[in-house]
Amino acid sequence: MVVGEQPALAPQVPRRGLLAKALSFDSAAWVALIGAIVVTPFIFGNVGITLAQEILVLALLGVAVDVLHGYAGLPSFGQGAFFGASGYAAGELIYRLGWDNPWQVAVAAVALSALLAAAFGLIALRASALYFLLITFAFGQLLATMASQFQIFQTPGVAGITGITFTEAAPGVEWTSDVVYWITAAVTVTLLAVLTIVLRSPFGFSLLAIQEMRRRMEALGFNTWLLMYVAFVVSGAIAGVGGVLHAYANGIAVPDDLGVVTSAEGLLVILIGGSRRIGGPVLGAAVVVLLQYAASFVLPTRWPLAIGALYVVAAFWTKHGLAGLIVAAKSRATSSGKDQHALTTDVSTLREGGAEADVV
Amino acid sequence: MNRRQDPPVLEVQNLWQRFGGVAALSDVSFSIAAEERVGVIGPNGAGKTTLLNCLMSSPGPHRGRVVFCGRDITNMATHLLVRMGISRSFQLVNIFQSLTVLQNMMLALGGRTPLFPFRALRRFDSDRELRAQAHDALMAVGLAERAQLPARSLAYGEQRRLDLLMALQGAPRLVLLDEPSAGLTREERGKALDLVRAHSQASVLIIDHDLDTVYGIADRIIGLHQGRVIEEGTSAEIQESEVLRRAYFGTVEG
Amino acid sequence: MQLVVGGVLNGLSFGFILFLVASGLTITLGLMRTLNLAQGAMYMIGGYIAWALAAHFPGGFWIGLLVSGVVVTGIGLLIDLLIFRQLANDLPGVILGTFGILIILTNVVDWVWNSEPKGPAVPEVLGGSVSILGVHYPVIRLSALAFAGSLALLLWFVQERTRLGSLVKAGVDDSEMAQALGINVALTGRVVFAIAAFVTGLSGAFGQALTGLTTDIGLTTLLLALIVTILGGLGSLEGALVGSIVLGLAQAFGTVWFPEYVAVVPYAIMIVVLAVRPTGLFGKLHTRTG
Numbered sequence: 001m002v003v004g005e006q007p008a009l010a011p012q013v014p015r016r017g018l019l020a021k022a023l024s025f026d027s028a029a030w031v032a033l034i035g036a037i038v039v040t041p042f043i044f045g046n047v048g049i050t051l052a053q054e055i056l057v058l059a060l061l062g063v064a065v066d067v068l069h070g071y072a073g074l075p076s077f078g079q080g081a082f083f084g085a086s087g088y089a090a091g092e093l094i095y096r097l098g099w100d101n102p103w104q105v106a107v108a109a110v111a112l113s114a115l116l117a118a119a120f121g122l123i124a125l126r127a128s129a130l131y132f133l134l135i136t137f138a139f140g141q142l143l144a145t146m147a148s149q150f151q152i153f154q155t156p157g158v159a160g161i162t163g164i165t166f167t168e169a170a171p172g173v174e175w176t177s178d179v180v181y182w183i184t185a186a187v188t189v190t191l192l193a194v195l196t197i198v199l200r201s202p203f204g205f206s207l208l209a210i211q212e213m214r215r216r217m218e219a220l221g222f223n224t225w226l227l228m229y230v231a232f233v234v235s236g237a238i239a240g241v242g243g244v245l246h247a248y249a250n251g252i253a254v255p256d257d258l259g260v261v262t263s264a265e266g267l268l269v270i271l272i273g274g275s276r277r278i279g280g281p282v283l284g285a286a287v288v289v290l291l292q293y294a295a296s297f298v299l300p301t302r303w304p305l306a307i308g309a310l311y312v313v314a315a316f317w318t319k320h321g322l323a324g325l326i327v328a329a330k331s332r333a334t335s336s337g338k339d340q341h342a343l344t345t346d347v348s349t350l351r352e353g354g355a356e357a358d359v360v
Numbered sequence: 361m362n363r364r365q366d367p368p369v370l371e372v373q374n375l376w377q378r379f380g381g382v383a384a385l386s387d388v389s390f391s392i393a394a395e396e397r398v399g400v401i402g403p404n405g406a407g408k409t410t411l412l413n414c415l416m417s418s419p420g421p422h423r424g425r426v427v428f429c430g431r432d433i434t435n436m437a438t439h440l441l442v443r444m445g446i447s448r449s450f451q452l453v454n455i456f457q458s459l460t461v462l463q464n465m466m467l468a469l470g471g472r473t474p475l476f477p478f479r480a481l482r483r484f485d486s487d488r489e490l491r492a493q494a495h496d497a498l499m500a501v502g503l504a505e506r507a508q509l510p511a512r513s514l515a516y517g518e519q520r521r522l523d524l525l526m527a528l529q530g531a532p533r534l535v536l537l538d539e540p541s542a543g544l545t546r547e548e549r550g551k552a553l554d555l556v557r558a559h560s561q562a563s564v565l566i567i568d569h570d571l572d573t574v575y576g577i578a579d580r581i582i583g584l585h586q587g588r589v590i591e592e593g594t595s596a597e598i599q600e601s602e603v604l605r606r607a608y609f610g611t612v613e614g
Numbered sequence: 615m616q617l618v619v620g621g622v623l624n625g626l627s628f629g630f631i632l633f634l635v636a637s638g639l640t641i642t643l644g645l646m647r648t649l650n651l652a653q654g655a656m657y658m659i660g661g662y663i664a665w666a667l668a669a670h671f672p673g674g675f676w677i678g679l680l681v682s683g684v685v686v687t688g689i690g691l692l693i694d695l696l697i698f699r700q701l702a703n704d705l706p707g708v709i710l711g712t713f714g715i716l717i718i719l720t721n722v723v724d725w726v727w728n729s730e731p732k733g734p735a736v737p738e739v740l741g742g743s744v745s746i747l748g749v750h751y752p753v754i755r756l757s758a759l760a761f762a763g764s765l766a767l768l769l770w771f772v773q774e775r776t777r778l779g780s781l782v783k784a785g786v787d788d789s790e791m792a793q794a795l796g797i798n799v800a801l802t803g804r805v806v807f808a809i810a811a812f813v814t815g816l817s818g819a820f821g822q823a824l825t826g827l828t829t830d831i832g833l834t835t836l837l838l839a840l841i842v843t844i845l846g847g848l849g850s851l852e853g854a855l856v857g858s859i860v861l862g863l864a865q866a867f868g869t870v871w872f873p874e875y876v877a878v879v880p881y882a883i884m885i886v887v888l889a890v891r892p893t894g895l896f897g898k899l900h901t902r903t904g
Contacts, residue, residue, distance in 0.1 A: 075706050126892055129705065130647060134844055135888075141837055142881040149877050202470060203477040205484040209456060209467060215418065216454040220471030220526065221442035227477055260833070264713050267706060304721045311714025315707040316700065 029279035033192075037185045041178070049181045051293060053249045055285045056188040060242030061262070062269035062281030063195060064235045069267070070275035071204055072231040073211030075129060078136030079239045079266050081120075081143045084258030086113040086240035087247030088153060091161030102166045102175070102183075102248065110240040117236020121229050137260060144259030153255075160254035164247045177249070184245045191241060196278060207231055208276075239266075264311070272314050366394045367430055369534050369563040370415075375424035377407070377414055377587075384410045385421070386587045392534070397564040399578030399595075401571065401604075406584040408567040409451060412536050415565075416441060416448055429533065442471065447532035451539045453519045457512040461503055461522060464511050465494035468526035501525055501555060517548030524552055528559050535559070537566040541573040553577055575599075619749050621866045627755045627824060629862020630762030634817035635835060636842040636854045637769055638810025644786040644849015646803040648705065651712040652693060654836025655719040656686045656811060660818025661827050662723050668735035668823075675737035675823070682819040683812045689719075690811025694804055702800075720832045732827040740823070754823050761820055765813060766855065773851055782806055786849035841880045845887050847897025856895055 037056075040048040061083055068074045089109035093099040099108075124135050147153040147160070155162050166175045173179060198204060210217045210224050217224050247253045256262065265288065273284020288310070295306035370392040377385035385407045392398050400408050414421045420435035427433065433441060455464050463485055470476040470490065480487065498504045501521055506514060511522065524540060537556065541549045553576060556564060568574050574581060575595040583591035583604045591603050598604060639653050663685055664678030671677065693715060701707040736754050743752045773779035784792040785799040793799050842861055846853020861880050868876035887895060 069706065075709070077709065123888070130643065130649070131844075131848070133649065133705070133709070134840060138837070138841060138844065138881065138884060142878070145877045145881065149874060151874075197481055200483050201477075201481045202479070202484045202487075205467075206470075206477040209459075212456060212458075213454055216450065216456075217471070218418070218438040219416070219442060219448050219450070219454075220468055221439050221530070222471050222477070223437075223439045225437075260713075264710065268710060271706060271710060302721060302725060304717055308714045308717030308721065311710045311717060312696075313714075315697065315704075315709075315711030315714065 029282075030193075033279065033282055034189060037189070041181065046177075049177065050249075051289055053177075053181050053184055053245075055282065055289045056184050057242045057246045057249065058265060058269055058285035058289060059281040060188055060191065060245070061239055061266040062273065062284055063192065064239035064242065065263075065266035066270045066275055066281060067195075067199070067231055067235040067238065069270060071199060071207040071211070072228050073129070073207075074125075074228065074232070075133050075267075076136040076235070076263070077133050077260065077267065078138070078140035078263050079235065080258050080260065080262030081136075081140040082113040082117055082236040082239035083243035083246070083262055083266075084147070084253065084255075085116050085143065086110055086243040087164070087253035087257050088147060088161060089113070090244050090247050091155075091164050091253040092153075094166075095155055095161055095163055100166060102169055105166075106241075106244045106248075109244045110237055113240025113243065114233055114237040117233045121232035121236075125225065125228055125232060137263070140263050141259050144255045147258055148255040158252070160252050162252045164251045164253060180245075180248050184249065187241065187245065191238065192278075192282075195238070199276075203227070203230075268311060268314055272317065368393050369396075369429055370565070371425075371427040372415070373425040373427065375411070375414060375426070376422045377410055378422045384587050385414065388424070388584075388587070388589055390582055390589060390592065392563050392565060394533075395561060395563060396580065397566065397578045399574035399581045400565065400567045400584055401569075401574055401581060401598075402584035405586070407587040408584055409538055410587075411584070412448060412538050412565070412567060415536060416446070439471075442530075442532075443474070445531070445533040446536065447527045447530070447534070448536040449524055449527040449538055449540060451542060453516070453523045453543075455511045455519055455523050455526065457510070459511055460508050461498065461511050461514065462491065462494055462507040464522060464526060465497055465507075466490050468529045469493055469497070472530035497525060497529065500558075517544050517551070520544060520548070521552055521555060524555050528555065528562075531559075532562055534563045534565070537564065537568075539568050540566065541568050541570045549573055616749055617870065619751075621870060622863065623751060623755050623759070625863030625866035626859065627758040627762070627862075628821075628865060629859040630759060630766055631817050631821045631824065632835075632838055632842060632862055633766055633855050633858035634762055634769075634813050636839040636846075636858055637766075637851055638807070638814050639839045640843040640846065640849055640854045641782060641786070641806055641810065641851070642803070643843060645782060645789070645799065645806060646698070647789070648698060648708050649712070650693065650807075651709060651836060652689075652715040652719065652832075653810075653814060653839060654834070655716045655832035656689055656814045657818040657821065657835045658723060658827070658829075658832040659689065659719055660686045660815035661822035661831065662727055662732075662818075664819030665732055665735045665822045665827055666727070668737060669732075673737075675735065675740075675819075679816055679819045682815040684815070686815025686818065687808060687812045690808055690814075694807055698804075698807070716832055716836070720829060723832070724829045729829050732822070734823045734826045736823045758820055758824050762817065765816070769813070770851060778802070778805065838880060841884045843894075845884055845894055847894030850894070850896040853894055853896035 037052065040052045044051070061079060064079050064082070065076060068076045068079070086109040089112040090105050093105050093108060099105050120139060124132055124139070127135055154160065169175050169179045169183065199207075206217070206222055206227055210222070210227060214224055243257065246257065269281055269284035269288055271284070272287050273282065274280035291310060292303065292307060295303035299306060368391040372388060372390050375385050375388040376383065388407075388411065390398070400411065402408055413419065415426055416438050417433075417435050418438055425432060425434050428441075428444065428446060431444075433444070433446075456467065459467070466485060466487070473479070485491065495504060495507060498507055503514075503518065503522060503525075506518070511519065514522065520540065520543070524537075527537075528535065535556070540552055540556070544552060549570070553573065556566075556577065564577070566574060566577060578595060581591075581593060581595055581598045582589055583598065583601065585604075591598060591601050593601070635653060635657050639650065642648060642650055642653075660682035663682045664675060667674035667678035667681060693712065697708055697711040697715075701711060734754070740754045740757050743750045744756070745751075773782060781792075781797055781799075781802045784795070784797060785802055789799050838861060842854055842857035845857035845860070846855070860883060864879045864883060865876065868879045891897075
């Protein structure tokens with residue numbers, strides 16, 4: 001190793017052949033996802049649509065949680081606040097202000113969730129990891145309590161806001177549950193794609209580096225607070241999108257959407273499906289929703305017990321989640337798998353590396 | 361000398377730092393001129409690392425002022441200080457173990473670019489210009505062939521040099537080094553110091569237990585004991601100092 | 615006058631009971647850096663067991679106190695073994711695991727005792743009220759105050775005057791330093807958690823005689839205890855006491871003055887305190903710097 005030795009070129013980004021790309025988990029996941037979405041209504045009918053709708057919406061919540069937990073290193077137990085807030089915003093806009101355009105309502109509702117996140121983030125980010133968990137928990141429950149106590153958040157006779165429905169989705173297209181499903185599917189897939197790009201960009205990378213060694217990143221000149229704040233607002237917005245679609249599908253916004261039950265589900269989805277992996281949130285959401293569905297057959301009145309058990313089991317399965325296991329299996333099968341995932345795998349093992357004792 | 365007439369790069373004025381009820385730094389004052397290298401020595405617990413942290417606002421001082429190139433930077437956010445041209449290394453080698461050497465270097469370069477995380481959407485390490493820059497930087501220290509290896513596979517001495525190199529990017533005007541020689545062999549220390557010396561336009565504040573390291577690079581030395589400055593002078597003067605010898609009594613240094 | 619006295623008595627008695635639950639939560643948080651979301655559910659189980667025994671057997675209340683304490687301690691040991699020990703540094707895992715236990719316990723309660731709210735089961739000996747200087751004091755509230763107050767005093771005594779207490783304080787203050795000094799912080803944490811479980815069970819048994827029982831008490835008690843913990847500062851018994859009393863009084867007077875908004879009052883107090891002192895009233899530096 002000698003100073004002055006000149007290599008021929010700067011090293012290139014490793015090239016990936018078409019087949020290699022096709023074999024990578026990424027493409028397979030997208031194909032499977034889109035395929036499942038398209039095929040479900042025809043094979044499983046209305047039940048399938050309802051379940052798939054729930055899965056997609058829950059996956060969005062899971063992604064929101066993952067942006068904070070898996071990338072920024074902030075375990076939030078209150079993303080339900082932003083999930084439910086947009087549903088309530090949509091409800092209020094329709095019920096009290098008479099808005100009738102689903103797209104306008106959706107945009108306004110998501111904007112509101114983002115604003116809420118922007119405001120709350122200023123407080124929440126002052127906290128260390130444990131405190132952050134507690135504060136986000138309290139925030140979600142605060143909103144849930146307000147929603148169930150204050151008249152302004154209720155339609156007469158209901159503990160929530162009903163009537164979240166429209167006459168048409170677009171000129172000539174009636175507002176049906178099928179239409180809502182296709183809208184949900186399109187929005188979810190698009191959002192997942194956009195996020196994949198964003199999280200691999202320098203932004204996502206910086207977040208991961210901050211999670212590993214925040215002080216070092218500061219010393220390198222990164223404005224770590226700003227990066228985490230942006231992540232917080234983005235997470236709130238994504239949760240908001242999920243929440244609006246959820247409200248559209250159910251036609252109602254309820255206090256539980258805001259509280260710990262929802263927030264915990266988001267965390268559950270990520271831990272089961274895998275953090276920082278493509279398809280992790282969708283896989284996790286599928287497991288949670290389908291298991292709940294199955295449980296309702298086996299234990300018609302006591303199925304929450306099964307959910308509780310799922311939480312306990314999932315708690316032990318937090319290392320890699322389902323998606324991680326699949327990736328590992330794939331890279332064992334194809335030895336080239338390792339190089340392709342040079343960035344993804346390295347990036348996701350950033351978490352496991354020893355972090356400075358910066359977090360209380 | 362001309363250089364002494366330039367305004368000092370760093371002025372530390374009456375710095376105090378408290379942790380709980382303990383005064384970690386008491387009324388510390390000194391200055392560093394342009395292109396000057398100052399060493400800080402003292403027994404364990406003297407407050408050397410605390411001093412460094414104070415200068416970088418992590419955390420900032422309880423009382424006192426820090427002035428950098430005429431600007432009051434006391435308690436200014438760390439990343440802003442870095443942009444202004446102050447850089448530091450840490451006692452423990454603080455490279456990203458699971459990234460490649462090249463990726464580490466790219467991160468370091470990225471940090472100097474304002475709004476780096478928000479400027480592009482393409483994959484972090486597919487930025488050709490950044491890769492080339494990083495690669496060039498690595499060439500200067502002979503780490504270019506290791507560019508694609510995970511940083512953790514480097515020997516400790518090489519990791520330290522990568523660490524220092526990352527801290528020296530962006531032509532800082534002031535470099536704060538926290539125990540750069542820790543864990544290195546004599547030969548490795550020499551290489552590490554060569555790196556620092558090669559960046560001659562920077563003023564340096566170096567903390568180290570190894571007195572040879574400090575003497576080898578510092579023009580002037582400050583002795584710290586229990587949070588106070590007890591001695592200041594050239595390396596020759598310091599070596600004669602009774603005051604310091606008494607402070608060091610009981611510790612063996614080579 | 616009656617109203618004020620009644621309110622203060624209600625607030626104090628409830629506050630002290632709340633303190634008993636919150637104390638376990640805050641010490642666990644401060645010492646083991648881990649959160650037990652099932653703490654409220656443990657209180658709930660204690661309450662239901664005591665209620666069941668008191669409602670069906672003469673003298674059942676007193677047996678219930680003991681049985682609740684033991685059973686809830688058992689649950690606590692289970693949580694410690696299953697979750698805390700297996701998932702030592704995995705905070706999200708612990709969160710989910712204890713949340714799962716909260717769900718399970720809530721549903722078990724619903725299953726065994728159905729979802730009808732239960733009225734307080736007060737032992738005869740503590741029934742009725744006494745009249746002092748023309749003001750009526752329900753005996754059960756006075757005895758709850760006495761009971762919880764003396765337990766609180768005992769806890770304070772343990773913290774300030776026993777070896778265990780100083781181990782706890784050292785661990786909360788600086789866990790790494792304590793370990794470096796040879797203190798087995800993990801074991802201390804486990805002992806403390808078991809004690810807290812016992813205390814929580816007892817307070818659940820007594821608490822049901824004050825407020826009655828519903829199936830959502832598991833979650834609501836957890837939230838109140840959590841707010842108290844945030845208010846008072848992690849790991850601080852004094853903070854938990856002050857916080858509990860404040861919340862207890864706010865609850866008592868709130869139900870009289872503005873019943874629709876009383877549920878939000880604890881959060882409002884928490885937010886106000888946090889805005890002024892981000893680490894809580896007595897908290898150490900648990901927020902990020904820089």
